[in-house]
Amino acid sequence: MTHSAVLVTLISFAILALAYVVYGRFLARRIFRLDDSRPTPAHTMQDGVDYVPTRVPVLFGHHFASIAGLGPILGPAIAVIWGWLPAVLWVVIGSVLIGAVHDLGALTVSLRYRGRSIGDVTRELIGPRARFLFLLIIFFLMSLAMGAFVNAITSLFLSFNPDAIIPSFGLMLVAIGVGVAVYKLRVGLGPATVVGLLAFAALIVWGTEQPVLSYDWFVTPQTRAAVEEARAETTEDGQPVLESPYGATAVITHLRATGQTAAAADLKHTVDDIGTLQQPTVRTMWIVVLLGYAFAASVLPVWLLLQPRDYINSFQLYFALALLVLGMAAAFFTGHEANVIDAPMVRWNVPDAEGGIFPFLFVTIACGAVSGFHSLVSSGTTVRQLNRESDALPIGFGAMLTEGALAVLVIMACVAGLGAVAWQNGGPYTSWKSAGGLAAPLSAVVQGGGNFLERLGIPLQYGMAFLAVTVVAFAMTTLDSATRLLRFNVEEIFRSMRLTVLANRYVASAVAVAGIAMFSLLPAGKTLWVLFGTTNQLLAGLTLLAVSLFLFKLGRPVWYTLLPMFGMLTMTIWAMVAKLVNLFHESPVQWLLIGVSIVVLAMTAWLIVEAALSFARGREGFKLPGEPGARGGEEEERDEAAAHTHLG
Numbered sequence: 144m145t146h147s148a149v150l151v152t153l154i155s156f157a158i159l160a161l162a163y164v165v166y167g168r169f170l171a172r173r174i175f176r177l178d179d180s181r182p183t184p185a186h187t188m189q190d191g192v193d194y195v196p197t198r199v200p201v202l203f204g205h206h207f208a209s210i211a212g213l214g215p216i217l218g219p220a221i222a223v224i225w226g227w228l229p230a231v232l233w234v235v236i237g238s239v240l241i242g243a244v245h246d247l248g249a250l251t252v253s254l255r256y257r258g259r260s261i262g263d264v265t266r267e268l269i270g271p272r273a274r275f276l277f278l279l280i281i282f283f284l285m286s287l288a289m290g291a292f293v294n295a296i297t298s299l300f301l302s303f304n305p306d307a308i309i310p311s312f313g314l315m316l317v318a319i320g321v322g323v324a325v326y327k328l329r330v331g332l333g334p335a336t337v338v339g340l341l342a343f344a345a346l347i348v349w350g351t352e353q354p355v356l357s358y359d360w361f362v363t364p365q366t367r368a369a370v371e372e373a374r375a376e377t378t379e380d381g382q383p384v385l386e387s388p389y390g391a392t393a394v395i396t397h398l399r400a401t402g403q404t405a406a407a408a409d410l411k412h413t414v415d416d417i418g419t420l421q422q423p424t425v426r427t428m429w430i431v432v433l434l435g436y437a438f439a440a441s442v443l444p445v446w447l448l449l450q451p452r453d454y455i456n457s458f459q460l461y462f463a464l465a466l467l468v469l470g471m472a473a474a475f476f477t478g479h480e481a482n483v484i485d486a487p488m489v490r491w492n493v494p495d496a497e498g499g500i501f502p503f504l505f506v507t508i509a510c511g512a513v514s515g516f517h518s519l520v521s522s523g524t525t526v527r528q529l530n531r532e533s534d535a536l537p538i539g540f541g542a543m544l545t546e547g548a549l550a551v552l553v554i555m556a557c558v559a560g561l562g563a564v565a566w567q568n569g570g571p572y573t574s575w576k577s578a579g580g581l582a583a584p585l586s587a588v589v590q591g592g593g594n595f596l597e598r599l600g601i602p603l604q605y606g607m608a609f610l611a612v613t614v615v616a617f618a619m620t621t622l623d624s625a626t627r628l629l630r631f632n633v634e635e636i637f638r639s640m641r642l643t644v645l646a647n648r649y650v651a652s653a654v655a656v657a658g659i660a661m662f663s664l665l666p667a668g669k670t671l672w673v674l675f676g677t678t679n680q681l682l683a684g685l686t687l688l689a690v691s692l693f694l695f696k697l698g699r700p701v702w703y704t705l706l707p708m709f710g711m712l713t714m715t716i717w718a719m720v721a722k723l724v725n726l727f728h729e730s731p732v733q734w735l736l737i738g739v740s741i742v743v744l745a746m747t748a749w750l751i752v753e754a755a756l757s758f759a760r761g762r763e764g765f766k767l768p769g770e771p772g773a774r775g776g777e778e779e780e781r782d783e784a785a786a787h788t789h790l791g
Contacts, residue, residue, distance in 0.1 A: 146484040148559035149475040151227075152468065155235050155551045159544045162239040167540040170244065174694065174703055175251040177532040184258030185528050192444045194258065197528040199537060201332070204457030205450045206525045207542045210246075210517045211460065212621025213292055213585070214510020215550040216614055217672065220557050220584035222507040224572050225500045226489040227558040231551060233504060237512025238547030241707040245683055246517045247539035248690035248704055253522035254532060255693075255767055261522040261686055263635055268692045273753040276746045277685065278636050281519060282658060283739050284682050285629040287675045288516060289437070289622055290662025291581065294671065296618050297429040298582030301358045301414045303390040304589065304611035308357070309350035310343065311615045315436075317342045318452035326446045339455050351608040358391035361413045361425045362406075369406035373397050417664050430663050433622065434656050440623030441630045441652045445524065449627065453620050460549070463592075463613045466606075467552045470595030471559075481594050486558035486566050494574035497673075497725045502718040506676035511550025513711065515682025516625070517543065523628040553588050560591030581672055585614055629655035665735065670726070674736055677719040678743055684711035685747065688754050695758065696765040712751070719744060 171177050185196040197205070222230050249261050256264045262281050266274035300308055321339040324330040359370045373394055376384040385393055391414045398407035418424035440448055474482035491499060510516065521539055529535060557565070557572075566572050571587055589610045596606030630651045637646040645651070665671060687708035691701045723740045726733055 146227075146488070147475060148482050148484055148555040149471045151231060151484070152471060152551055152555055155231060156548055158235055159239065159547055162243070163541055163544055166239065167243065167247070167536055167544075170247060170540070170703065171533070171536040174699060175247060175535075176699075177251065177535055179531045179533050181254075181532055183254060183529045183532060184526060185530060188258060188527075191446075193524070194527045195446055195450075196530045197450070198332075198530065199534050201450065201454050202525065202528050202530070202534070203538050203542060204455075205453035205528070206520065206538050207545060208453035208456045208460070208617060208620040209449075209520045209524065209624035210510065210514065210542060210621075211546055211549060211617050212510070212625075213295055213614070213618045214514055214516070214621070215546045216553050216588055216617070217295060217581060217585055218508040218676065219511050219550045219553045220588045221672070222504050223486060223554055223557045224490065224493050224496070224575065225504055227484055227486045227554055228488045229500050229504055230508060230554050233508055234511045234547050234550045234554070237505075237508075238543055238550075241683070241687075241711065242513035242517070242547065243540045243543040244704060244707060245513055245515075245687055245690070246521055246543045247535060248693075249518035249686055250521040250526055250529075250535045250539040252690055252693050253526040254529065254535065257768055258526050259522070260631060260635065261518045261689060262632065264522070264693075265689050268689050268696065269750070269753050269757045273750055273757075275636075275639055276750045276753070277689075278632055278639065280678075280682060280685070280743055280746055280750070281632050282629065282636065283743055284515065284675070284678045285519070285625055285632065285655075286658035287662050287671065287678055287739070289625050289629070289659040290665065291671045291675050292618050292622050292625075293430055293433050293659065293663035295581040295585060296433060296615055296622070297426055298580060299390075299585060299611065299615055300355075300429055301390060301425060302392045302582050303586040304608075304615065305354040305356050305358070305390055306350045306608045307611045307615040308355040309353065310346040310612040311619055313346040313349075314343055314452060314455065314616060315448065317346070318448055318455060321451040321455065322447045325451070336455075336458070339451070340458055343455055343459065347609060347612050348605075350612065351605055357425055357429070358394070358414050359410065359425075361418070361423055361428070362409050366406040366409040369398060369403050370394055370410065373401075427664075430660070433619075434660055434663070436619070437622050437626040437659065438652050438656045441626040441655065442648050445528070445627075449524075449620075449623055450528075453624070456616050456620050459613055459616065463610060464549060464552060466599065466601075466609075467556065467592055467595050470592075470598045471555065473598035474595065477598070479598060480562065481560055481598060484555075484559045485561070485563035486572070494576075496575040498718075498721055502714045502721065503673065505714045506680050506718045507673060508550065509676045509679045511547060511553075513680065513683050513707075515679045515684075515686055518682065518686040519628045519632075520624060523631050524624060552592075556588050556591035556595065557584075560594045561587055562591075562594070565591075589614065626652065626655050626659065629658065661735070665733065670729070670733065670736065673718075673722055674740065677715050677722055677740075680711055680715040681719065681743065681747055684708050684715060685750060687711060688751070692754060692757055696762050698762060716744070716747070 185194050188194045219230055252264055253259060262277040265277045317339050321335050324335045325332055359367050374385060378384060385397060391410060395407045395411050413424040414426055416424055418427045471482060564570050571577055571583060589607050592610045593603050593607035597603050630648060633651040633654045634646040687704050691704040691708055694701045719740060726737050
């Protein structure tokens with residue numbers, strides 16, 4: 144029996160849309176009780192740097208680009224190896240009942256606490272020790288996640304999509320131009336958007352025609368000569384042997400096929416390995432460049448780079464979503480094979496896999512269904528730009544459902560757009576090992592999506608380039624936003640330790656980048672992604688725990704957040720323990736990842752105990768900021784000092 148990609152997609156989209164209209168509005172009005180008569184932190188604390196009242200279309204784009212990133216693309220692209228049905232069900236059900244509830248809840252709690260992050264608010268909901276534990280868990284999560292992102296972006300630039308380099312970095316200049324035009328020169332948002340999008344489109348064409356082939360920059364002269372010869376080689380009819388744009392993977396394959404094994408090994412080393420100061424590799428160079436960009440983006444005013452960059456990127460993603468849907472529809476109506484789902488519906492046993500659907504599917508697909516990282520974006524940057532409380536519904540709940548829609552399209556690109564060859568012997572989804580590292584599944588999305596776009600008459604080369612830029616651009620928007628959030632987190636850690644002299648944006652940004660560098664320089668591949676997924680989903684469960692406490696203290700129904708919390712904590716602790724066991728059997732043993740896993744598990748257990756004690760204390764004495772008798776000032780400083788003392 145064959146299944147249609149279009150029909151599966153339309154059913155999924157219909158469920159997501161209905162959930163927004165019915166369940167989202169119910170939560171916003173009855174449970175979280177959003178109230179436009181309350182001034183938001185963007186107005187009460189406006190500073191022109193982090194607190195900036197922003198219109199819904201702009202803020203939605205900024206928020207969506209920040210939470211989307213690689214999460215709803217890479218996770219589903221890996222997880223479909225267990226079958227398309229479990230992946231689709233987890234994305235749709237998870238994003239409605241868990242992910243969107245989580246995001247809206249975190250945004251609402253932060254609103255009620257004057258724009259403070261969810262980690263900082265745990266001091267009021269659970270206690271001072273809980274706040275410090277939460278901040279430490281966030282630090283490890285963000286560092287892990289961005290380390291994986293930096294690795295994936297670097298691999299895409301080198302191995303598969305050198306055509307994405309010029310558009311990805313050129314967009315930074317376009318974004319700065321849009322930010323200056325709108326906020327300083329008072330140019331209308333409409334004209335600035337049109338010019339920005341046209342400039343971005345020109346960058347994509349430029350990148351496609353002139354890909355930056357950086358993978359041979361640090362090889363020996365002999366290897367470079369072999370690479371140049373491979374690029375110039377043609378077939379009998381005069382066509383290039385290597386179809387442009389081509390990354391290092393295609394070149395290495397060609398060199399091996401022609402017997403040039405030494406050149407292939409040298410090229411593979413500079414692309415895959417971390418070098419030294421004496422013998423640098425191009426991989427190390429790109430990691431350093433990306434870390435430098437992350438530092439700069441984290442200290443610049445939000446209106447200058449992050450907000451306009453994410454805003455422009457959001458149009459790119461809307462366009463990509465629309466083209467993918469139209470491409471699938473064209474395949475459906477023309478009876479093309481790209482509409483037929485070629486993957487198995489369910490695949491319980493995957494060769495070489497470290498585990499099965501339970502629990503690893505639920506941590507491999509993170510951001511497409513639920514993500515603790517979203518709570519940091521919601522309560523770290525988005526809340527500081529929210530113009531009205533009611534805007535939290537489309538931005539918090541709606542953006543999560545849109546991300547779920549993106550994840551469904553990614554799944555269809557991998558299970559239908561790629562074709563049956565991907566699931567046959569020798570294909571990328573034959574086994575866990577054949578799927579490769581982090582860049583290979585992303586390349587599968589680009590190729591499968593490019594086949595959909597080809598149904599619309601878009602040349603495959605340009606369609607794949609457009610999707611590659613979409614993937615990389617969103618990964619970089621998450622990298623810069625996450626580094627900024629990590630900076631906020633580090634500042635809060637320093638303040639809680641009474642090291643206020645270090646709690647400035649430059650020192651905190653340097654520490655944040657150092658944390659990311661620690662993990663980005665590990666040769667961990669998919670291991671790093673799975674560990675990020677477990678930590679990320681663990682944070683989602685802890686965030687739902689904090690939101691449940693918030694509702695409980697106010698005397699409101701808690702089951703809408705408490706039941707998802709139990710599910711997330713159970714599944715992710717199970718996955719983390721299983722992954723920890725697997726790490727001990729890897730060669731070489733990744734002691735840093737083992738240590739981080741143990742520390743995060745221990746802090747999680749402690750935090751759950753602290754939360755249970757807070758539930759036991761009941762509602763007596765609970766006050767929101769601004770209410771008579773609410774906590775503040777010297778009392779908060781004493782609690783911070785006490786937390787530091789108790790935690791050693």
